[in-house]
Amino acid sequence: MAEVIARNLSRRYGEYIAIEDVSFHVKDGEFLTLLGPSGCGKSTTLGILAGLDRPDEGHLSIGGEVFFDGLTGVFVDAERRNLGLVFQTYALWPHMTVRDNVGYALRIRRIPRAEREKRIREALALVEMEQFIDRYPSQLSGGQQQRVALARTLAYNPRILLLDEPLSNLDAKLRDKARSWLRQLQTQLGVTTIFVTHDQIEALALSDRIAVMNKGRIVQIGSPREIYEEPASTFVADFIGTTNLIRGQVSEIADGIATITLSDGQSLRAVARSDLVAGGVALVACRPERIEVATTDAAGQNVLRARLIERTYLGARVLYEFGAAGNSIKVETPCELPEEADLHLPVDHCIAFPATEASTG
Amino acid sequence: MTITTSTAAAPQRRIDRNTLVTYGVSAVVFLIVAAPLLPIIYQSFIDRPIYDIGHELTSANYIRLFTSPEFLSALQNTIVIAVLATIISQVVGAAGAILVTRTDLPLRRMFGQVLLWPFFVSSLVLSFGWFMMYGPAGFLSMWMRTIFGHIPWNLYSIGGMALVAGITHAPLAMLYCMATATSIDPSLEEAARVSGAKPMRILRTVTLPLLTPAIVYSGLLNFMGAIEMLSVPIILGEPVGISTLTTFIYTNGVSASQPDHGLVGTAAVLMLLLILGLIFMQNRFLSGATRFVTVGGKAVRPRILSLGAWRWPAFTIIGLYALLMVILPLAMLLLRALVRFLNPAVSIVDVFTFEHFTEILTTPIYQRAIVNTIIVAATAGGIGTLLCLFTALISQRSTMRFRGQLQYLALFPKSIPGIVAGIGFFYAMAVLPGSEYLRAGLGVLILAYVMRYLPAGFGAIQPALMQISPELDRAGRTIGADWLSVVGNILAPLLRPAMLACFTLLFVAFVKEYSIAVFLISPGNEVIGSTLLSFWLHGEMGSVAALCCIQITIIMIFMFIARRVLRVPATLR
Numbered sequence: 001m002a003e004v005i006a007r008n009l010s011r012r013y014g015e016y017i018a019i020e021d022v023s024f025h026v027k028d029g030e031f032l033t034l035l036g037p038s039g040c041g042k043s044t045t046l047g048i049l050a051g052l053d054r055p056d057e058g059h060l061s062i063g064g065e066v067f068f069d070g071l072t073g074v075f076v077d078a079e080r081r082n083l084g085l086v087f088q089t090y091a092l093w094p095h096m097t098v099r100d101n102v103g104y105a106l107r108i109r110r111i112p113r114a115e116r117e118k119r120i121r122e123a124l125a126l127v128e129m130e131q132f133i134d135r136y137p138s139q140l141s142g143g144q145q146q147r148v149a150l151a152r153t154l155a156y157n158p159r160i161l162l163l164d165e166p167l168s169n170l171d172a173k174l175r176d177k178a179r180s181w182l183r184q185l186q187t188q189l190g191v192t193t194i195f196v197t198h199d200q201i202e203a204l205a206l207s208d209r210i211a212v213m214n215k216g217r218i219v220q221i222g223s224p225r226e227i228y229e230e231p232a233s234t235f236v237a238d239f240i241g242t243t244n245l246i247r248g249q250v251s252e253i254a255d256g257i258a259t260i261t262l263s264d265g266q267s268l269r270a271v272a273r274s275d276l277v278a279g280g281v282a283l284v285a286c287r288p289e290r291i292e293v294a295t296t297d298a299a300g301q302n303v304l305r306a307r308l309i310e311r312t313y314l315g316a317r318v319l320y321e322f323g324a325a326g327n328s329i330k331v332e333t334p335c336e337l338p339e340e341a342d343l344h345l346p347v348d349h350c351i352a353f354p355a356t357e358a359s360t361g
Numbered sequence: 362m363t364i365t366t367s368t369a370a371a372p373q374r375r376i377d378r379n380t381l382v383t384y385g386v387s388a389v390v391f392l393i394v395a396a397p398l399l400p401i402i403y404q405s406f407i408d409r410p411i412y413d414i415g416h417e418l419t420s421a422n423y424i425r426l427f428t429s430p431e432f433l434s435a436l437q438n439t440i441v442i443a444v445l446a447t448i449i450s451q452v453v454g455a456a457g458a459i460l461v462t463r464t465d466l467p468l469r470r471m472f473g474q475v476l477l478w479p480f481f482v483s484s485l486v487l488s489f490g491w492f493m494m495y496g497p498a499g500f501l502s503m504w505m506r507t508i509f510g511h512i513p514w515n516l517y518s519i520g521g522m523a524l525v526a527g528i529t530h531a532p533l534a535m536l537y538c539m540a541t542a543t544s545i546d547p548s549l550e551e552a553a554r555v556s557g558a559k560p561m562r563i564l565r566t567v568t569l570p571l572l573t574p575a576i577v578y579s580g581l582l583n584f585m586g587a588i589e590m591l592s593v594p595i596i597l598g599e600p601v602g603i604s605t606l607t608t609f610i611y612t613n614g615v616s617a618s619q620p621d622h623g624l625v626g627t628a629a630v631l632m633l634l635l636i637l638g639l640i641f642m643q644n645r646f647l648s649g650a651t652r653f654v655t656v657g658g659k660a661v662r663p664r665i666l667s668l669g670a671w672r673w674p675a676f677t678i679i680g681l682y683a684l685l686m687v688i689l690p691l692a693m694l695l696l697r698a699l700v701r702f703l704n705p706a707v708s709i710v711d712v713f714t715f716e717h718f719t720e721i722l723t724t725p726i727y728q729r730a731i732v733n734t735i736i737v738a739a740t741a742g743g744i745g746t747l748l749c750l751f752t753a754l755i756s757q758r759s760t761m762r763f764r765g766q767l768q769y770l771a772l773f774p775k776s777i778p779g780i781v782a783g784i785g786f787f788y789a790m791a792v793l794p795g796s797e798y799l800r801a802g803l804g805v806l807i808l809a810y811v812m813r814y815l816p817a818g819f820g821a822i823q824p825a826l827m828q829i830s831p832e833l834d835r836a837g838r839t840i841g842a843d844w845l846s847v848v849g850n851i852l853a854p855l856l857r858p859a860m861l862a863c864f865t866l867l868f869v870a871f872v873k874e875y876s877i878a879v880f881l882i883s884p885g886n887e888v889i890g891s892t893l894l895s896f897w898l899h900g901e902m903g904s905v906a907a908l909c910c911i912q913i914t915i916i917m918i919f920m921f922i923a924r925r926v927l928r929v930p931a932t933l934r
């Protein structure tokens with residue numbers, strides 16, 4: 001197994017920047033997820049790790065071996081990297097049976113027939129697909145194909161495992177099962193895994209750490225909890241889960257706590273990001289499930305008076321949408337809320353970001 | 362299972378076989394495309410044949426050519442014949458395609474086959490059939506004379522040549538139109554029907570406009586094909602002195618006692634430029650083709666239109682066409698092959714004979730021509746298929762530096778007329794050292810055939826390659842297979858049907874081919890096409906007909922084998 005060191009990787013298609021300045025460090029046995037909206041460069045990054053695509057600059061080493069270095073011109077071809085990559089479409093070879101698909105890598109490595117058969121069966125046993133060994137891919141369901149694709153990469157003990165949205169072609173129920181199964185398998189094997197997804201729930205549930213990408217760059221790396229609780233930007237706050245973004249003017253910053261004045265004169269306190277300046281425009285991020293109705297003795301609370309716009313029943317909880325000073329404020333709670341309410345937004349769960357142009361996207 | 366050690370991937374080879382193959386194939390393609398072109402251009406600027414010594418550069422050839430009345434009239438005839446032939450082929454092809462695929466025409470399946478026959482028979486063979494049926498001494502012509510006292514038509518004319526040329530090119534138009542017509546969304550026609558339009562009107566106002574792109578595109582192909590054609594003008598024009606660009610080149614370069622290679626080379630260069638210009642137009646048209654995206658790609662089972670009162674008139678017209686234009690000339694060949702001579706006044710039974718067949722099949726020189734044809738078609742077909750496969754794979758699925766240029770190069774021979782390709786290789790053999798070996802055997806024919814048909818073969822393989830997701834080869838690369846292994850174990854097996862289609866296409870084309878060969882034939886290396894021409898020049902019509910029948914038989918047997926024996930296994934879908 002191996003650790004992965006990526007430094008300042010960039011890939012351009014002509015003028016278009018697919019990824020830029022991508023750096024991360026994945027520890028041996030760790031499960032890292034690349035998370036971001038479609039088109040942000042996740043597959044490009046994975047292709048570069050696998051050696052299917054050559055970056056324009058940067059450095060990549062896996063398991064202590066340099067696979068790419070822009071300065072020295074080192075580039076190791078995909079077939080010499082000994083990595084495992086599972087594609088979103090599974091890419092099973094339609095003219096080969098499950099046995100041949102799984103055994104092809106072993107044939108390339110000149111493993112004798114008996115040993116090969118044994119390892120094919122082991123790999124298929126690992127994904128519980130032994131009984132399908134003589135089928136063609138077209139005779140398998142989506143979930144079964146996904147397992148065979150995984151067995152195909154596990155069969156030759158790759159240094160690391162790269163997974164490109166492997167669950168996205170499964171229906172919702174199967175996806176939940178496959179997700180926990182995949183995580184168990186990864187823990188059992190202890191193989192360093194880089195997982196790509198645009199699904200934040202998947203990322204939060206599976207990962208040791210998440211790298212959030214946007215427009216070809218990594219915007220934040222951290223544990224699922226850090227990413228969720230302490231988003232580094234309004235983009236991350238907005239992309240991971242749902243969040244309220246409340247616009248106002250920074251009237252004061254003291255001890256890392258900013259006071260934000262809304263257009264209707266109400267004010268809020270929030271943890272200030274270091275780049276926030278007094279007098280500037282701020283966006284305050286606060287999660288819907290953190291907001292509650294203020295208690296009657298309101299002293300010391302961070303209170304906004306708001307009017308109910310819409311109410312959506314979700315079963316276990318109710319999603320309320322309130323309006324205050326032109327902002328929409330979502331509140332998720334099991335309680336009944338009145339038409340007009342004093343909402344309490346706990347200061348430690350409010351983060352004030354400077355409102356830049358990018359902050360909306 | 363416990364994973365302990367990581368299994369190392371295959372070690373790096375010292376000489377990378379992938380580089381070797383990709384660059385090697387590219388070099389071969391470059392050489393066979395460049396080899397014929399450069400000598401032709403050079404020949405057009407020197408004062409004596411390229412194989413003589415003491416060349417001096419001159420522009421005299423161009424001046425001589427443009428002041429030669431023979432050349433100018435040949436140019437004019439070529440354009441007139443090509444325009445007329447294209448109109449005929451497109452009208453026949455479009456009408457045939459619509460009637461066969463979109464209507465309740467009686468016997469439409471059979472017509473769908475018969476109208477395509479000229480595609481499998483060379484235009485040379487069809488010309489002979491026409492000559493024997495409708496020529497000045499043709500069977501039907503003589504019959505007409507005995508009844509009316511004169512022949513009401515003259516096949517040895519611009520019109521006659523255009524008609525035969527049009528008929529030989531109609532199947533291509535029909536194939537393109539059929540492909541489009543079967544994918545037309547029937548709801549478009551049904552909408553017209555609901556609003557009260559009659560069947561003929563629907564076909565004219567809805568169906569036909571949707572076929573416009575197919576008609577225009579195949580029309581350009583047919584126009585180029587008519588310009589390049591040697592067979593029809595040589596059989597139906599030369600006897601009365603109507604010459605075209607190809608026969609101008611042929612008579613000045615092959616049949617003249619004193620070949621004038623200055624004129625031949627220059628005329629070849631001009632022909633090349635003419636076709637290049639047409640291809641440029643074609644590409645312009647293609648890039649604008651997105652305007653016509655009304656034709657959905659959905660695999661709908663098209664519902665057919667009822668022709669109503671037009672059903673039988675349409676049947677009569679298309680039936681007469683098939684009978685008079687296609688079936689009778691071909692049947693004539695079979696009949697003529699089986700008789701000593703043919704005269705409406707003499708009973709066929711009295712002159713019946715197998716001697717034409719036995720003569721061809723027992724005379725060593727003719728046997729050899731047949732065997733040579735099969736050897737050339739099989740070898741060039743095999744080499745061509747492999748070369749096209751690798752060209753497509755390198756240009757689409759490799760990271761070779763010159764992959765874009767390679768594709769351009771492989772498609773370039775589209776613009777080289779067959780006869781020009783033949784001259785080019787003829788000149789190249791004259792100047793290249795060591796080419797005696799190629800020239801002595803069938804080597805040069807094989808090279809010339811492969812070169813000329815690279816675009817056709819590429820076109821048979823490339824669409825199939827586009828259907829294969831690149832992730833399949835990327836998956837192969839990540840699990841440790843190098844480019845060649847991926848090609849051998851994944852892409853080639855998946856492309857097997859396309860490769861068989863490519864081989865079939867090339868084999869049939871090479872059995873029919875003759876215009877490339879006319880400049881390259883030497884004693885011992887004859888093929889069927891060149892033997893047909895020499896029989897014809899000696900007036901041995903029975904042998905011509907018999908050899909035509911043999912050629913058709915070879916193609917039929919091969920098509921049978923291709924369909925039945927080489928059939929793709931069902932698991933590959």
Ligand SMILES: Nc1ncnc2c1ncn2[C@@H]1O[C@H](COP(=O)(O)OP(=O)(O)O)[C@@H](O)[C@H]1O
Pocket residue numbers: 013016017018036037038039040041042043044045
């Ligand atoms: N071969 C290519 N040529 C041009 N642009 C490309 C190519 N491959 C990817 N891109 C562009 O790079 C961006 C990132 O793509 P990708 O990494 O596939 O995104 P995703 O995060 O959805 O996996 C996309 O905008 C895509 O259009």
Ligand SMILES: [Mg+2]
Pocket residue numbers: 042043044
């Ligand atoms: Mg992707």
